Amino acid sequence: MSRYRGPRLRVVRRLGDLPGLTRKSPRRSYPPGQHGQARRKRSEYAIRLEEKQKLRYNYGVTEKQLLRYVRKARRATGSTGQALLELLEMRLDNTVFRLGMAGTIPGARQLVNHGHVMVNGREVNIASYQCRPGDVIMVKDNERSRRLVEKNLEYPGLANLPSHLEFDKKTFTGKVNGMIEREWVALQINELLVVEFYSRKA
Structure with a gap:
């Protein structure tokens, strides 16, 4: 999948605040689409996928690049999630x-x-x-x-x-x-869920 070049506010409405993607703030607080306002129960997979998508869209990396970063973070010492954020932030x-x-x-x-x-x-x-x-x-x-x-x-x-x-x-x-410290990462993300998402792929 190539780099996203579509409407950015649509992504922000779906995933929440992405400080790296756009400075604009959406007028509507609910997700886009016909069923945006309907409350849906999300599966564990959907929650992990959403966290992964936040990383992808915020840092503007492709799926292939992100998978490569996850593999590199796995080889690093210490927390895989922390290493992944460091690689993207640096x-x-x-x-x-x-x-x-x-x-x-x-x-x-x-x-x-x-x-x-x-x-x-x-x-x-x-x-x-x-x-x-x-x-x-x-x-x-x-x-x-x-x-x-x-x-x-x-x-x-x-x-x-x-x-x-x-x-x-x-x-x-x-x-x-x-190296950047965890508290200075501007994106609100649970990096452990991203590592879990890739646990079967990477």
């Missing part, structure tokens, strides 16, 4: 979003893909690049790139900068100081 597009350079993760991905972002002095146009502690992320030194980021900084997607990042608004330079 992606370059998400880091650019959390620094405030873009209003949403899709916006940050476009910024990266179009070559406006540099990591440690080199242009990186791969959104899934894994940021590591010590990485310096900066805007390319040209007027177009700076103007784009300057405009985005006026209306950042999330107000608070996570503790593992620092950002200088004068030079448009950010630094990764460590």
Whole structure:
């Protein structure tokens, strides 16, 4: 299944608040569709699927990519759920979003893909690049790139900068100081249900 490019508010109404997907808030609080207002009993599978879909849509990854991240998280030491969130949060597009350079993760991905972002002095146009502690992320030194980021900084997607990042608004330079802590993950998610969902697949 390819990356989702449909109406974002429809997804937000179905899954709840997804801070990385859109800054807009839906006018209706119930899920979309003919049976949106009807109260339905959900199975355990449906609950796990919903949590998995939250991750997919919020971080803008494909099913194949998410499965790969789950397998990688399984090989890591410690909690699989925590490792999975770390892998997704430390992606370059998400880091650019959390620094405030873009209003949403899709916006940050476009910024990266179009070559406006540099990591440690080199242009990186791969959104899934894994940021590591010590990485310096900066805007390319040209007027177009700076103007784009300057405009985005006026209306950042999330107000608070996570503790593992620092950002200088004068030079448009950010630094990764460590791995993200669980309390700084903006998405309301039960990662253990996602791990359980993939327990038979991964």
